[in-house]
Amino acid sequence: MHSDDVVWDSLGNKQFCSYKIKTKTHNFCRNEYNLTGLCNRSSCPLANSQYATIKEEKGQCYLYMKTIERAAFPSRLWERVRLSKNYEKALEEIDENLIYWPRFIRHKCKQRFTKITQYLIRIRKLTLKRQRKLIPLSKKVERREKRREEKALIAAQLDNAIEKELLERLKQETYGDIYNFPIHAFDKALEQQDAESEAESDTEEKEEEEGDEDADKREFVEVEESDLSDFEDMDKLATSSEEEQDDKSSSEEEEREMAERTCHSKSKGKAPVKGPARTKRAYIEIEYEQEIEPASKSKAA
Amino acid sequence: MSGPGSMASGAAAGSADGPADAARAPEQALFPPGFSVSEIKNKQRRHFMFLRWKQQQRKDKLANKRKRKKEREALGDKAPPKPVPKTIENQRVYDETTVDPNDEEVAFDESTDEFAPYFNRQTVPRILITTSDRPRGRTVRFCEQLSTIIPNSHVYYRRGLALKRIIPQCISRDFTDLIVINEDRKIPNGLVLSHLPDGPTAHFRMSSVRLRKEIKRKGKAPTEHQPEVILNNFTTRLGHSIGRMFASLFPHDPQFIGRQVATFHNQRDYIFFRFHRYIFKSEKKVGIQELGPRFTLKLRSLQKGTFDSKFGEYEWIHKTLLMWSCYCLAGKVG
Numbered sequence: 001m002h003s004d005d006v007v008w009d010s011l012g013n014k015q016f017c018s019y020k021i022k023t024k025t026h027n028f029c030r031n032e033y034n035l036t037g038l039c040n041r042s043s044c045p046l047a048n049s050q051y052a053t054i055k056e057e058k059g060q061c062y063l064y065m066k067t068i069e070r071a072a073f074p075s076r077l078w079e080r081v082r083l084s085k086n087y088e089k090a091l092e093e094i095d096e097n098l099i100y101w102p103r104f105i106r107h108k109c110k111q112r113f114t115k116i117t118q119y120l121i122r123i124r125k126l127t128l129k130r131q132r133k134l135i136p137l138s139k140k141v142e143r144r145e146k147r148r149e150e151k152a153l154i155a156a157q158l159d160n161a162i163e164k165e166l167l168e169r170l171k172q173e174t175y176g177d178i179y180n181f182p183i184h185a186f187d188k189a190l191e192q193q194d195a196e197s198e199a200e201s202d203t204e205e206k207e208e209e210e211g212d213e214d215a216d217k218r219e220f221v222e223v224e225e226s227d228l229s230d231f232e233d234m235d236k237l238a239t240s241s242e243e244e245q246d247d248k249s250s251s252e253e254e255e256r257e258m259a260e261r262t263c264h265s266k267s268k269g270k271a272p273v274k275g276p277a278r279t280k281r282a283y284i285e286i287e288y289e290q291e292i293e294p295a296s297k298s299k300a301a
Numbered sequence: 302m303s304g305p306g307s308m309a310s311g312a313a314a315g316s317a318d319g320p321a322d323a324a325r326a327p328e329q330a331l332f333p334p335g336f337s338v339s340e341i342k343n344k345q346r347r348h349f350m351f352l353r354w355k356q357q358q359r360k361d362k363l364a365n366k367r368k369r370k371k372e373r374e375a376l377g378d379k380a381p382p383k384p385v386p387k388t389i390e391n392q393r394v395y396d397e398t399t400v401d402p403n404d405e406e407v408a409f410d411e412s413t414d415e416f417a418p419y420f421n422r423q424t425v426p427r428i429l430i431t432t433s434d435r436p437r438g439r440t441v442r443f444c445e446q447l448s449t450i451i452p453n454s455h456v457y458y459r460r461g462l463a464l465k466r467i468i469p470q471c472i473s474r475d476f477t478d479l480i481v482i483n484e485d486r487k488i489p490n491g492l493v494l495s496h497l498p499d500g501p502t503a504h505f506r507m508s509s510v511r512l513r514k515e516i517k518r519k520g521k522a523p524t525e526h527q528p529e530v531i532l533n534n535f536t537t538r539l540g541h542s543i544g545r546m547f548a549s550l551f552p553h554d555p556q557f558i559g560r561q562v563a564t565f566h567n568q569r570d571y572i573f574f575r576f577h578r579y580i581f582k583s584e585k586k587v588g589i590q591e592l593g594p595r596f597t598l599k600l601r602s603l604q605k606g607t608f609d610s611k612f613g614e615y616e617w618i619h620k621t622l623l624m625w626s627c628y629c630l631a632g633k634v635g
Contacts, residue, residue: 130463141621149508149571149597155390156568158575159589165531166562166579166587175557179581 008047012039017046033064033078035108042104052098052105054083054112061090061116063097063109087117389569398537407538411545415500419477419549426550428454429471430480434461437487439512444482446513446594450563450576452527452552454480464608472497478550479608482507492598495608496546501616502608503546505572505598512594520578520590526559527552528576534567539617543572543600561592572598 011017019031020039027039033053036043045051049068054061063081070077081097083090091110098106170179338354341347373380385391400407411417418424428451430444436459448454464481471479476497483491489510495502513519530551535544547565560580566573576593604613 130461145506145599146508148569149599152569152571153573153597155388156566156573158564158566158573161533161566162531162562162564162575162577162579162589163587165533165564166581166589167585169529170581170584170587178557179584 004047004049008041008044012041012044012047019046033066035105035112043108050101050105052101052109054094054109054116056116056120059120060085061113063094065097083113090117396537398539400536400538400541407541411541414542414545415496415498416545416549419553420545422553424477426453426477426552427475428478428480428550429476430454430456430482431459431467432481432489433483434459436482436484439487439510440482440484440489442512443489443510443594447480447482449523450528450593451550452525468495468497468607481608489596493608494546494550496549497607499606501542501546502604502606502613503543503600504602504604506601508597508599510594510596513592516591516593516595518591520592523561523576523578523592524559526556526561527554528559528561528563529555529557531562531564531566533564535565539603540567543603562589563593570599572600574598 012020017039019029019034021028021030028037029039029044031045032055033045033051034043035045035051035053041047045053045066049071050066052063052065054063056062061083063083065079065081066077067079070079081093083093090113094109094113095106098109169175338347338351341350411420419426428448430448430451432440432444436444444456448456468479478500479493479495479497481493481495482489483493485491490507492505492507493502494505513522528551530548532544532547535541544565544567551563560578562577562579564573564575564577566575573595574597575591575595577589577591579587579589581587599619600617601619602615603617604615606613
């Protein structure tokens with residue numbers, strides 16, 4: 001059964017062809033030797049005993065031809081000709097090999113060859129540009145990493161670590177004169193004095209001086225607090241004022257820092273240090289006293 | 302009728318008694334020694350016996366705990382110290398690549414490596430931040446926030462340019478570092494940090510990115526002051542070089558007035574980045590308030606030259622990418 005028409009009538013048109021794919025609008029042919037890719041009477045490689053195709057392998061184009069003389073020898077059926085890399089020369093070669101062949105096949109071969117060369121050029125251009133590499137993620141690995149990260153986060157105890165580090169730096173005086181914690185310095189001095197003699201009087205001294213410092217704190221803080229309520233504003237004021245007076249007049253800075261700290265602790269609602277609470281109370285007391293005095297005077301009068 | 306009925310009920314009673322019996326007279330009565338629950342063939346019964354065994358274990362554990370607590374209280378001050386629980390940090394095998402602060406060889410290496418100009422204050426860091434192609438909103442916002450944190454940094458859009466071509470341009474414009482944030486499915490998931498004039502390139506996987514608005518109880522926007530840098534737990538040689546890389550992103554002299562601190566904390570090979578504002582309430586107490594974005598990094602590879610994925614010389618690659626065991630940032634775990 002080798003008449004083309006018979007083959008087409010049975011396989012291509014009516015009965016089942018395993019290479020045929022039907023879609024809504026077209027029929028496609030999956031045969032690797034098909035010239036156009038459609039399932040037609042003129043493009044079916046099974047239904048044409050004289051047929052030719054262009055195929056591309058690793059960047060090289062070949063012209064495949066089949067003739068009716070070799071129809072009995074399937075292994076020798078397709079004859080392959082390598083085409084030149086030069087586009088025009090290759091077209092000439094196609095013409096030369098397919099001389100006296102039907103117009104349709106010649107034309108379609110040249111068209112196919114043109115398309116193939118165009119996409120080969122595109123491939124070469126694209127490989128020179130950036131290639132995006134897709135790396136597959138393993139779900140198991142991802143899950144494991146996530147779990148380990150959570151555990152590491154808990155083990156890290158970041159806040160504590162940062163606070164400890166900052167306090168270390170403060171102790172080692174990397175901040176210089178900005179934060180003047182006299183109590184710290186006093187402790188040092190006192191340790192030296194303790195080592196010599198007179199433990200009790202020294203502790204008394206220490207308490208006295210602490211009291212003085214608090215008094216200083218208390219006085220200055222009242223003035224500052226009246227102007228500013230919010231911590232952030234305090235911050236800006238502090239930074240701007242510090243930027244203005246570039247050099248460190250230590251006492252002023254210290255007092256401002258104290259004021260900041262008291263405000264800060266008030267606004268943040270953390271465990272209040274005794275100092276600010278005391279100062280706050282002092283502030284209110286004084287106002288109240290002032291108000292009461294005239295009232296009593298008037299009453300007396 | 303009554304016979305089988307009674308037998309059935311007898312059997313049922315027997316089986317009902319069976320568990321009760323077994324409860325009263327556990328393993329030693331009924332089972333040969335060396336018997337484990339898994340040898341019972343019947344699934345229901347096996348399950349039941351397993352549950353009972355588990356309950357027993359729990360009871361024993363509780364009883365032991367109570368006994369130990371009583372003993373501890375009875376001894377009072379003479380009690381032996383509490384046993385320390387084993388953690389990964391405790392069990393770590395001492396890694397011989399740990400850097401000793403007085404090590405001369407390390408000091409010499411560091412004085413001649415690529416970061417020496419930074420640490421000698423010859424160069425001022427200038428950072429270029431960019432992303433992969435077509436960044437989505439989240440990545441863009443993250444880049445902006447990152448550029449507010451790192452002083453002297455600029456964000457540029459990628460627009461499909463090849464990194465290999467960007468790098469010479471950056472070098473000619475005096476940038477010292479290049480940060481590329483890689484994006485996948487609309488979230489940033491990778492970070493490539495490259496020290497520019499010929500410096501090492503580190504490729505990290507980034508996770509748990511939180512933008513400023515997602516952080517609870519955050520403070521106001523970070524100001525323009527130069528922050529301090531804290532690097533925790535970068536102990537081995539590899540960790541040391543990565544730590545220096547991070548340090549070289551920030552200007553050498555922090556402005557203490559700003560009271561801002563950027564922390565890179567390494568724990569079990571995860572580097573946690575946080576940005577805080579601190580305030581000293583007394584000399585023993587400090588309060589910190591988180592501003593700024595936060596993220597976690599995990600090192601995947603460290604390359605000697607600038608970014609070159611094909612021909613670069615890799616100093617270190619994570620073992621899952623390489624299939625054989627390498628060092629960790631802070632030492633192997635025993």
